[in-house]
Amino acid sequence: MELFYSNDIDASRCRLDAEESAHCVRVLRHRVGDTIHVIDGKGTLLTCRLTDDNPRGAEAAILERQAHWGAHPYRLTIGCCPTKNNDRFEWFVEKATEVGVDRIVPLIGERSERKVYKPERAQRIALSATKQSLKARIPEITDPVSVKEFIARETPGQAWGDVKLIAYCFEDAEHPRTSIREALSAFRGTDVTVLIGPEGDFSPEEAALALQNGYIPVHLGPSRLRTETAAVTAAVAVYLAFLGDN
Amino acid sequence: MELFYSNDIDASRCRLDAEESAHCVRVLRHRVGDTIHVIDGKGTLLTCRLTDDNPRGAEAAILERQAHWGAHPYRLTIGCCPTKNNDRFEWFVEKATEVGVDRIVPLIGERSERKVYKPERAQRIALSATKQSLKARIPEITDPVSVKEFIARETPGQAWGDVKLIAYCFEDAEHPRTSIREALSAFRGTDVTVLIGPEGDFSPEEAALALQNGYIPVHLGPSRLRTETAAVTAAVAVYLAFLGDN
Numbered sequence: 001m002e003l004f005y006s007n008d009i010d011a012s013r014c015r016l017d018a019e020e021s022a023h024c025v026r027v028l029r030h031r032v033g034d035t036i037h038v039i040d041g042k043g044t045l046l047t048c049r050l051t052d053d054n055p056r057g058a059e060a061a062i063l064e065r066q067a068h069w070g071a072h073p074y075r076l077t078i079g080c081c082p083t084k085n086n087d088r089f090e091w092f093v094e095k096a097t098e099v100g101v102d103r104i105v106p107l108i109g110e111r112s113e114r115k116v117y118k119p120e121r122a123q124r125i126a127l128s129a130t131k132q133s134l135k136a137r138i139p140e141i142t143d144p145v146s147v148k149e150f151i152a153r154e155t156p157g158q159a160w161g162d163v164k165l166i167a168y169c170f171e172d173a174e175h176p177r178t179s180i181r182e183a184l185s186a187f188r189g190t191d192v193t194v195l196i197g198p199e200g201d202f203s204p205e206e207a208a209l210a211l212q213n214g215y216i217p218v219h220l221g222p223s224r225l226r227t228e229t230a231a232v233t234a235a236v237a238v239y240l241a242f243l244g245d246n
Numbered sequence: 247m248e249l250f251y252s253n254d255i256d257a258s259r260c261r262l263d264a265e266e267s268a269h270c271v272r273v274l275r276h277r278v279g280d281t282i283h284v285i286d287g288k289g290t291l292l293t294c295r296l297t298d299d300n301p302r303g304a305e306a307a308i309l310e311r312q313a314h315w316g317a318h319p320y321r322l323t324i325g326c327c328p329t330k331n332n333d334r335f336e337w338f339v340e341k342a343t344e345v346g347v348d349r350i351v352p353l354i355g356e357r358s359e360r361k362v363y364k365p366e367r368a369q370r371i372a373l374s375a376t377k378q379s380l381k382a383r384i385p386e387i388t389d390p391v392s393v394k395e396f397i398a399r400e401t402p403g404q405a406w407g408d409v410k411l412i413a414y415c416f417e418d419a420e421h422p423r424t425s426i427r428e429a430l431s432a433f434r435g436t437d438v439t440v441l442i443g444p445e446g447d448f449s450p451e452e453a454a455l456a457l458q459n460g461y462i463p464v465h466l467g468p469s470r471l472r473t474e475t476a477a478v479t480a481a482v483a484v485y486l487a488f489l490g491d492n
Contacts, residue, residue, distance in 0.1 A: 133470045221485060239479075
């Protein structure tokens with residue numbers, strides 16, 4: 001099943017941009033009258049009939065809409081410090097999108113190797129991974145934000161039932177860490193936030209601020225994981241925690 | 247902590263090959279008398295004193311041996327059909343090694359896109375991921391084997407307590423699938439085998455043969471995962487299942 005993306009959708013029809021039109025008409029050779037499937041990137045799948053097969057601007061009439069198509073039963077935000085090697089972070093974006101994530105926040109930590117991050121490329125990777133994994137909602141890749149700013153900004157006004165986890169390496173006698181699996185199994189809500197630090201870990205100040213703001217300190221087990229591996233492991237841990245038992 | 251690998255170890259000393267010697271002496275500038283850490287690739291960490299800093303063949307005296315260093319509390323074999331794009335399979339090898347896997351078997355399925363596979367490159371990736379993630383045991387990357395041959399060859403003589411899982415996409419009324427999380431939580435042994443099929447899934451004959459041989463059919467949840475993502479998800483599921491609750 002081939003999916004196209006459109007951000008130009010009204011009550012009865014949708015239009016594909018130049019890139020999607022070329023892929024639809026030139027590459028896949030769809031013609032007027034063909035049925036195509038279009039996602040709006042917000043969670044809805046549109047079943048459409050192609051009404052204009054212009055390879056620079058195709059149009060289609062909407063036959064059916066399916067909301068929450070390919071949705072997962074949780075809302076997951078992963079805040080992760082981008083790696084020095086951009087490919088590794090983008091690989092995490094692709095894999096987390098396949099597994100199921102709602103928002104990825106590139107975090108700039110006090111010990112981050114990478115202090116600037118441009119989300120455009122990662123957003124394109126998230127779009128293609130969304131289509132490839134048959135989902136209708138594209139995860140949001142936000143602009144980068146400092147760890148402390150994210151913690152301060154996000155905490156107020158979160159709904160009841162949220163769980164906020166911070167994965168860090170150093171143990172703090174006052175705040176012993178539990179495994180991410182245990183922290184998630186004790187939790188009954190659906191909104192999950194996980195923070196993953198840079199190779200050099202969060203600074204003690206960043207970790208302390210998170211704990212003050214209700215973050216639960218967790219570990220990802222005994223293996224020493226690269227940043228992007230830790231982030232994917234966290235995404236899979238959340239995905240598995242919300243799997244039915246059959 | 248920098249790890250070196252040696253396969254030339256006796257009771258009192260070890261020798262580094264040309265590549266490891268150059269890295270130790272030329273790159274990291276270690277000199278006679280320095281303490282270095284060497285893994286034997288079989289699970290033991292050696293703390294050594296450098297006795298010959300020849301950049302083409304360094305030698306060290308063994309001061310201390312630590313068995314089961316960086317070991318995980320399970321034995322995991324993942325049989326996975328290599329992807330058309332080699333990088334994706336090698337990425338799985340790297341990530342599974344970081345998380346914790348003992349043996350990776352490249353499987354050739356009836357629907358495999360890739361019918362030949364050379365394990366040498368993946369074995370090198372497994373070595374560097376082993377050193378990077380501070381483990382002393384290098385996962386074995388076996389020669390490729392057909393799915394049916396693997397199932398037939400592996401099944402006899404497995405120890406009590408083994409669990410063998412096959413992740414496949416189609417549902418079989420006779421053999422309803424449970425989630426991999428549920429299958430693992432019901433299990434008390436330590437030896438786990440997971441089979442991951444190609445993009446086109448296992449053939450019905452391959453799946454039937456696995457079920458006849460005691461494989462439990464599992465699913466990895468509702469998301470449609472690429473082969474390498476499914477394989478890493480399975481590795482993480484096993485890793486998390488064996489995490490202590492604190």
